[in-house]
Amino acid sequence: MANLGVAIVRHYERGVVFRLGRLRGVRDPGIRFMIPLADRMSKVTLRTVTMPIPSQQVITRDNVSIGVAAVAYFRRVDPVKSIVEIEDVSSAIGQIAQTTVRNVVGRSLLDQVLTDTETLNEQIKEILDGLTQQWGVLVLVVELKDIQLPQTMQRAMARQAEAEREKRAKIIAAEGEALSAGRLAEAADVIAGHPIALQLRNLQILAEIAAEKNSTIVFPAQFLESARALTRFVGQESRSAAYPRSVTAPDPDGGQAPRPDWPVPQDETLTDPLKGQVWT
Numbered sequence: 001m002a003n004l005g006v007a008i009v010r011h012y013e014r015g016v017v018f019r020l021g022r023l024r025g026v027r028d029p030g031i032r033f034m035i036p037l038a039d040r041m042s043k044v045t046l047r048t049v050t051m052p053i054p055s056q057q058v059i060t061r062d063n064v065s066i067g068v069a070a071v072a073y074f075r076r077v078d079p080v081k082s083i084v085e086i087e088d089v090s091s092a093i094g095q096i097a098q099t100t101v102r103n104v105v106g107r108s109l110l111d112q113v114l115t116d117t118e119t120l121n122e123q124i125k126e127i128l129d130g131l132t133q134q135w136g137v138l139v140l141v142v143e144l145k146d147i148q149l150p151q152t153m154q155r156a157m158a159r160q161a162e163a164e165r166e167k168r169a170k171i172i173a174a175e176g177e178a179l180s181a182g183r184l185a186e187a188a189d190v191i192a193g194h195p196i197a198l199q200l201r202n203l204q205i206l207a208e209i210a211a212e213k214n215s216t217i218v219f220p221a222q223f224l225e226s227a228r229a230l231t232r233f234v235g236q237e238s239r240s241a242a243y244p245r246s247v248t249a250p251d252p253d254g255g256q257a258p259r260p261d262w263p264v265p266q267d268e269t270l271t272d273p274l275k276g277q278v279w280t
Contacts, residue, residue, distance in 0.1 A: 005034045005036040005039070006031065006032070006033055006034070007027070007031075007032045007033075007034060008030075008031055008032075009027050009028065009032055009041075009043065010029055010043075011029045012029075012045055012046055012047050013029065013044065013045050013046065014026050014027065014028065014029075014043070014044050014046060014079040015027035015028075015032060015042070015043050015044075016041065016042045016043075016044060016079050016080055016083050017032075017034060017039050017041050018039070018041075019035065019039045019040075020038055023080065023084070024039065026079055026080060027041065042083055044082055044083060045076070046076055046077070046079075047075060048073055048074070048075045048140060049073070049074055049090065050071065050072075050073055051072045051073070051074065051090065051093060051094055051097065052069070052070075052071050053070040053072060053094070053097050053098055053101060055067045055068060055069035055146060055148065056068060056069075056098060056101070056102060058101075058102050058106050059106060060105065060109060060113060061106065061107060061108060061109050062109050062110055064149075064150075064153060065150065066105075066110070066113070066148060066150075067146070067147070068101060068102075068105050068113075068146070068148075069144075069145055069146040069147075070097070070101050070124070070143060070144045070145055071142070071143050071145050072093065072097050072139060072141070072142045073140040073141045073142075074093060074128075074132065074137050074138060074139045074140060075137070075138055076137055076138075077136055077138045079136065081135055081136030082135055082136040082137060085134060085135050085136065086135045089132075089135050089136075089137060092135065093128070093132060093135075093137065093139075096128065096131055096132075097124075097128060097142070100124050101124055101142075101144070104120055104123050104124050104127070105120065105144075108120060110153075113144075113147060114147065117143075120144060121141075121142050121143055124142045125139055125141065128142060
């Protein structure tokens with residue numbers, strides 16, 4: 001219908017009209033009439049175009065060969081320049097995008113490519129935007145979407161990451177041991193000042209053990225006390241058997257001191273090994 005002098009321009013398009021080969025202007029959306037056989041209209045879409053940048057081999061600054069793929073988003077903002085200034089704007093942007101990605105990534109280290117992709121994306125976008133302004137194109141976003149590493153490099157990075165995790169684990173464990181030792185030292189000082197605290201701590205531990213109801217608990221403190229009581233009883237019985245009778249003699253200090261009933265040689269002393277008392 002354009003040859004008949006009638007054209008329909010959609011809302012997302014603009015029509016660039018040439019009359020006998022000369023630029024006559026831009027037509028807005030709607031039904032547009034032209035001079036048949038003399039005017040020719042080229043429609044330009046203003047929608048955002050998604051352009052994938054295929055993967056390509058790039059050697060980084062530290063001599064590592066990687067495969068890099070990206071994606072670019074752009075749209076035409078000047079319909080006249082996108083037709084007059086360049087023949088095929090989409091093909092031109094695709095080629096310059098591949099070259100820019102290769103140059104920017106090639107000037108970077110591998111660690112920067114893997115960890116600082118936002119900076120690289122911004123650098124690529126600025127370079128492309130500066131080149132495509134003369135074509136009436138605005139580059140919106142450029143993103144590195146796929147980075148392929150050699151198998152040897154992947155294994156080396158995996159070993160490095162594992163070693164780094166082990167180092168952090170050992171450091172955390174050492175810090176925990178240091179804190180634990182400090183707390184134990186403080187607890188030891190408290191227990192040294194309050195001996196009953198150790199017995200209370202033992203009772204708490206026994207309560208925690210008894211919560212499972214699957215253990216037999218032996219109380220060593222009570223067992224030792226019973227053993228000492230038994231020893232004292234046996235000692236008392238032995239003394240009773242050894243000294244069946246005793247007499248009371250005046251004590252120089254005013255008290256009464258027991259005296260055994262057998263005769264004691266004069267000028268000799270008798271010491272009770274159990275009570276530490278001396279008779280003469």
